[in-house]
Amino acid sequence: xxxxxxxxxxxxxxxxxxxxxxxxxxxxxxxxxxxxxxxxxxxxxxxxxxxxxxxxxxxxxxxxxxxxxxxxxxxxxxxxxxxxxxxxxxxxxxxxxxxxxxxxxxxxxxxxxxxxxxxxxxxxxxxxxxxxxxxxxxxxxxxxxxxxxxxxxxxxxxxxxxxxxxxxxxxxxxxxxxxxxxxxxxxxxxxxxxxxxxxxxxxxxxxxxxxxxxxxxxxxxxxxxxxxxxxxxxx
Numbered sequence: 001x002x003x004x005x006x007x008x009x010x011x012x013x014x015x016x017x018x019x020x021x022x023x024x025x026x027x028x029x030x031x032x033x034x035x036x037x038x039x040x041x042x043x044x045x046x047x048x049x050x051x052x053x054x055x056x057x058x059x060x061x062x063x064x065x066x067x068x069x070x071x072x073x074x075x076x077x078x079x080x081x082x083x084x085x086x087x088x089x090x091x092x093x094x095x096x097x098x099x100x101x102x103x104x105x106x107x108x109x110x111x112x113x114x115x116x117x118x119x120x121x122x123x124x125x126x127x128x129x130x131x132x133x134x135x136x137x138x139x140x141x142x143x144x145x146x147x148x149x150x151x152x153x154x155x156x157x158x159x160x161x162x163x164x165x166x167x168x169x170x171x172x173x174x175x176x177x178x179x180x181x182x183x184x185x186x187x188x189x190x191x192x193x194x195x196x197x198x199x200x201x202x203x204x205x206x207x208x209x210x211x212x213x214x215x216x217x218x219x220x221x222x223x224x225x226x227x228x229x230x231x232x233x234x235x
Contacts, residue, residue, distance in 0.1 A: 001222060011219055014200055017049035017071075019183050019213060021205035022056055024167045025223050030140065037068075044069035049201070051186065053179045055166045055209050058082065059129030062089050071190075077164045077209050078182025079132035079175040092186065093131065095175065100131065103174045107134040110159045110172060118152045120144070124169055133164075133173035140168035164209040167225065171209070180212035 020026050026036055044050055050070040054061070054077075061073035061082040072083040081092040093100065111134055114121060122142050124135040136152060138144040144152070149170060156163050156172040164171040164178075187197040202219040203210075214220050 004221065007219070015202045015219060016047075017051065017187075017197075017201040018043060019051045019053050019201055019203045019217065021179075021207070021210050021213075022052055022054040023207075024225055025204055025206045025210075026052070030168075041069055051183055051201075053078070053183050053203075053205075053210075053213060055133075055135070055164060055169060055171055057126050057129035058091065058131045060126065062091065065089050072186055074179065074182040074186060076130060076132045076175075077171060077173070078177035078179045078212075079173060081182060081186050083186070092189075094177075094185075095132070103132070106159075106174055107161075107172065110134060110156065110161060113159065114152060114155050117155045118148055120148065121152050132175050132177075133171045135169045135171050138165075138168065138170050165207070166209045167207040178212040179210060180216035183213065184216065 023030065028036070040050065052061070052064065052068070052070055052073040054073065054075055056075055058075045058080045061075035061080070064070070065073045065082040065084050066089055070084070072081050074081045079093070083090050083092060095103070111123065114136070121136045121144065124137045125141065127135055136144075138149050152170060153163050153165070156170075159172075161172040161174055162176075164173070184194045184197055187201070188194055192200070198216055199218045201217060202221065203213040203217040204221040204223065205213055206223045206225050214222070
C-alpha cells in the first residue's frame with residue numbers, strides 16, 4: 001500500500017468519480033459524522049460522480065439516494081441498486097420477479113437450517129429491508145467467535161449459497177453479483193464503458209466484501225482497518 005500523499009498527480013486528475021463502501025469506511029461505527037458528510041457534499045459540489053457500494057439492504061439504498069448527494073447506491077453487495085431520477089428513485093434488479101421470489105423462499109429455508117446448526121447466530125436487525133440476501137450479525141451488535149463464524153459460513157456454502165463477509169455481517173445469497181459487477185453495470189447503463197470506469201472512478205473500502213472493487217478499479221483507497229484483510233486480497 002502507498003500513502004495517499006504519494007498518489008501521482010496525473011492519476012488523481014483522471015478521476016471523475018468515487019465508489020465508496022459504507023460501514024467502517026464512510027461511516028464510523030455505523031454513524032454518519034459531520035466531517036464525512038461535509039466531504040461528500042464537497043466532492044459532489046466539485047462535480048464528482050458519487051456511488052455508494054454496500055452490503056446494507058436495498059431499503060437503505062432507496063432512502064440514502066434520496067437524501068445524499070450521490071448518483072446511486074448499489075446495495076446488498078451489488079445485487080440491486082437505487083438510482084436517482086429527478087426527484088424520484090428507480091430500483092434496478094436484474095432478476096425476474098418470479099425467480100426473486102423463489103430465491104427468497106430458499107433463503108428462508110437456509111435461515112431455519114442455520115438456526116439448528118449455529119443456534120447462537122442472530123439475523124441482523126436490518127434483514128427485513130433486504131431483497132436478495134440473508135445476513136447474520138457477526139460483529140455489529142453480536143461478537144460471534146471465529147470458530148462459530150466458520151461453521152456458519154460452511155453451512156451457507158453447503159446449501160449452495162454464496163458468502164460475503166463485511167466488517168460487521170456475514171451474507172448469504174443465491175445471486176451471482178458482487179459489488180464491482182453491480183457498480184460497473186450501473187455506470188455502463190449511464191454511458192460509461194467498463195474499461196473507462198475502471199480508470200476514471202476510484203474506490204474506497206475496508207473489508208472482505210470489497211475485494212471485487214479493489215481488483216476492478218485502478219485507483220483504490222483502503223482505510224486503516226483494511227490491514228487484516230490484505231492477505232486475502234492478494235490471493
